[in-house]
Amino acid sequence: MPRRQGTSNKYDRRMSFDDVKDERMLVMVDKLCVWMGGILGETLNRENLIITIRNGGPLCKLADYIQESVDDFKANNEDNDDLPSSAPQGCDFTCGVRTMEARQNVTKFLDWARKLRVPESSIFLPDDLLKLKGKMNVVNTLLAVARRAKDCGMAADIDAPPKIANAFIGLEEKFGKKFDHTSKAFGSQKSELKTVTTTLMSGSAWKIVQQKIDAILQLPGKPSYEIFRV
Structure with a gap:
């Protein structure tokens, strides 16, 4: 109530x-x-x-x-x-x-x-x-x-979370893998997650995920987020 x-x-x-x-x-x-x-x-x-x-x-x-x-x-x-x-x-x-x-x-x-x-x-x-x-x-x-x-360049995009949620659903269906992302990456706080340190191969599921998020955020420089497999 x-x-x-x-x-x-x-x-x-x-x-x-x-x-x-x-x-x-x-x-x-x-x-x-x-x-x-x-x-x-x-x-x-x-x-x-x-x-x-x-x-x-x-x-x-x-x-x-x-x-x-x-x-x-x-x-x-x-x-x-x-x-x-x-x-x-x-x-x-x-x-x-x-x-x-x-x-x-x-x-x-x-x-x-x-x-x-x-x-x-x-x-x-x-x-x-x-x-x-x-x-x-x-x-x-x-x-x-x-x-x-x-x-004015703020990373907290009001349209990003629902767009990324939909993008992840499509990627999970395409690759048969479960992905997750930093839930508060678009605010002032950031959760501690396992960092992806290996080079992402062109055409790999991880690379496509990263490119998809980059396209959604459309921010200059390095986006403030991490992705990992669960």
């Missing part, structure tokens, strides 16, 4: 997504949960996403992680001085959801998102989150932030 708000015995469905009937929208919520959860090191889902981010603190933490990629992007690309120079500052990560500090957190995040060049039409209003007036507006803003983060 979804978590209840505060001390009230009445479940507020505005904090979960069980009233959303459009399956395509729910898929986007799931993708957002995987993406944000990987970056923040949290287990996020349809039931706890809004509850977790409602005071705006986790949004400011998300901006802090993305800002690292933005800084690198600005250093290696010209004409990007208008991108944010820092993540939101002075955020209160432990404040209550009905406090002025929570509103300040959310406002700081949204100001940062605008500097990230998220279109104004995609920016949610503070009360969409603080007063639960529009959770899908919040989701749409975060999806736009994810796309802009990828444009």
Whole structure:
């Protein structure tokens, strides 16, 4: 059951997504949960996403992680001085959801998102989150932030996990072998796995797996992942 708000015995469905009937929208919520959860090191889902981010603190933490990629992007690309120079500052990560500090957190995040060049039409209003007036507006803003983060070189691609999951299914069927990959390779954390140290032969199952993942990620340099046989 979804978590209840505060001390009230009445479940507020505005904090979960069980009233959303459009399956395509729910898929986007799931993708957002995987993406944000990987970056923040949290287990996020349809039931706890809004509850977790409602005071705006986790949004400011998300901006802090993305800002690292933005800084690198600005250093290696010209004409990007208008991108944010820092993540939101002075955020209160432990404040209550009905406090002025929570509103300040959310406002700081949204100001940062605008500097990230998220279109104004995609920016949610503070009360969409603080007063639960529009959770899908919040989701749409975060999806736009994810796309802009990828444009700025962030390895945490919101579209990569489902694409790679499908790719592995096809490769397992083709080669009759079981493959796995670093589950958090697209966030800020990385699991310790057995590293493949041998040279991959052209045409081998391993080489095709690596090429497939490279094509999905489409990132410059060496991708941050490991593959291994189980």
